[in-house]
Amino acid sequence: MLLRRITHHIKNQNWFAIFIDFIIVVAGVFIGIQVANWNEQRILFQKETQLLNELKKEIQSSITLTESKIQAYQQATDAGKRVLAFLDMQKNCEENCWNLIVDFMHASQWQDIHINSSTYHNMRDNGFPTNRGIIDAVEAYLAQNSNNAVPFNILPIYRSLVRQIINIKTQEFYWKYCWSLKDGIEKYNLNCPKGISDEESKSLVTEIIENPGIKPNLTEWTGAIVSLPATLGEQNVAARKAIDLIDEELRHR
Numbered sequence: 001m002l003l004r005r006i007t008h009h010i011k012n013q014n015w016f017a018i019f020i021d022f023i024i025v026v027a028g029v030f031i032g033i034q035v036a037n038w039n040e041q042r043i044l045f046q047k048e049t050q051l052l053n054e055l056k057k058e059i060q061s062s063i064t065l066t067e068s069k070i071q072a073y074q075q076a077t078d079a080g081k082r083v084l085a086f087l088d089m090q091k092n093c094e095e096n097c098w099n100l101i102v103d104f105m106h107a108s109q110w111q112d113i114h115i116n117s118s119t120y121h122n123m124r125d126n127g128f129p130t131n132r133g134i135i136d137a138v139e140a141y142l143a144q145n146s147n148n149a150v151p152f153n154i155l156p157i158y159r160s161l162v163r164q165i166i167n168i169k170t171q172e173f174y175w176k177y178c179w180s181l182k183d184g185i186e187k188y189n190l191n192c193p194k195g196i197s198d199e200e201s202k203s204l205v206t207e208i209i210e211n212p213g214i215k216p217n218l219t220e221w222t223g224a225i226v227s228l229p230a231t232l233g234e235q236n237v238a239a240r241k242a243i244d245l246i247d248e249e250l251r252h253r
Helices: 002-011 015-089 094-107 118-125 132-152 157-165 168-177 198-209 214-225 228-251
Strands: 179-182 185-188
Touching: 015 094, 015 118, 015 132, 015 185, 015 214, 015 228, 094 157, 094 168, 094 198, 094 214, 118 132, 132 228, 157 198, 157 214, 168 179, 198 214
Parallel strands: none
Antiparallel strands: 179 185
């Protein structure tokens, strides 16, 4: 219709009408491009909003999991300290032999403290978040986690050493009654029942402490994890700062 009208105006050399038609065409193309751009921006805005909510959930899950690991590593540290105190006293375990074996096992516990950041990296691959403050906060949080986690990529020597000495019967009981795993969270029971007789416990403790590698390697491991609960706590503080910035961004959407 418009093309036929333009052709008619050209034949009649109606230059003013041709100019008007040209303006109409240009305006139509411009409006069409603007509408397309607006739709694209709206889709990207909605996508980023969805991903920001997913990122918030990812960080919240990491905080919850890290809290459980703070507690676990605190228990491992406390157990290591109790065992080292016993070794320094150079006394018989008497009636406390079973509890000491449990401490030997608790002190050998190791957990991976790397956090999941797949949602964040997916966002970065897609050019999100657009808020630089959120990027800086999450990057700081991830850097802190990396600094905390990398030194513990290798399992401690003490863990392997003590578990080579403790017999299968005792370990089987320990895993059943003194340790649990639920919803990805490990828990250590400090009040689990006795798994072997007092005589067996005393004999096993003697075998453990007579190994010359136990004390130096336990000292090294306990020294490595003693500050971990505090640094993981600081890591969660950084995580909550990132969440606060995400919440602020979502409130303005």
